[in-house]
Amino acid sequence: MKIPDEFGLRKGWIYEVIVTAAGNAAPMGILTRDSESIEMEIYKGSKTCEIILDKRRFVINFVDDIDIFYNSIFEKEKIELEGNHLKNANAFIEMEVDGEEDLGDRVQVNAVPLAFVIIKVPRPVNRAESLVLESLIASTKIPHVCAEERKFLEKKIQDNLRVVKKVAPGSRFERILEKL
Numbered sequence: 001m002k003i004p005d006e007f008g009l010r011k012g013w014i015y016e017v018i019v020t021a022a023g024n025a026a027p028m029g030i031l032t033r034d035s036e037s038i039e040m041e042i043y044k045g046s047k048t049c050e051i052i053l054d055k056r057r058f059v060i061n062f063v064d065d066i067d068i069f070y071n072s073i074f075e076k077e078k079i080e081l082e083g084n085h086l087k088n089a090n091a092f093i094e095m096e097v098d099g100e101e102d103l104g105d106r107v108q109v110n111a112v113p114l115a116f117v118i119i120k121v122p123r124p125v126n127r128a129e130s131l132v133l134e135s136l137i138a139s140t141k142i143p144h145v146c147a148e149e150r151k152f153l154e155k156k157i158q159d160n161l162r163v164v165k166k167v168a169p170g171s172r173f174e175r176i177l178e179k180l
């Protein structure tokens with residue numbers, strides 16, 4: 001099964017979603033290279049890692065409410081599930097693990113979609129846009145601040161470029177940050 005275009009997942013970009021599995025929820029980054037499978041890198045020791053490797057099934061939930069990201073880390077009791085997915089998800093994809101690779105402190109999980117539901121067409125969360133905004137703000141501050149603060153802001157922009165190259169390779173966000 002192919003992940004439908006309506007999910008808006010660009011190949012090679014990383015999107016932030018909520019992964020639910022066996023009653024647990026946690027934010028995770030996902031990436032597809034071919035629209036037919038997804039990759040995640042999960043830190044060993046997390047509940048998500050343990051459950052996914054054991055049950056081999058999980059759900060990718062697309063949400064646009066930052067509170068859900070917060071709650072799924074710090075106030076899990078507030079997370080509302082409906083079956084295997086989040087009650088407030090705009091869309092979700094049921095996934096099955098079809099391979100994993102040990103990366104030392106993390107496990108790379110490969111999974112294929114089994115079924116999907118779209119309640120509202122999702123706008124998948126990618127970090128690049130907000131990093132560009134932060135970088136633009138930092139760049140406009142530079143002429144007004146002391147040398148030490150300037151160094152700090154320049155470092156911040158450099159670091160944002162590094163992250164944007166990772167989460168949105170080849171994007172217009174990357175081109176904007178390269179100009180800065």
Ligand SMILES: Cc1cc2nc3c(=O)[nH]c(=O)nc-3n(C[C@H](O)[C@H](O)[C@H](O)COP(=O)(O)O)c2cc1C
Binds near residue numbers: 025
């Ligand atoms: C936006 C966002 C993305 C995250 N992506 C990942 C990820 O790709 N891999 C990972 O291991 N942890 C990631 N985390 C951290 C986990 O969500 C966090 O460690 C969580 O508490 C794990 O919960 P669990 O023990 O219930 O699995 C991310 C956190 C946030 C806020």
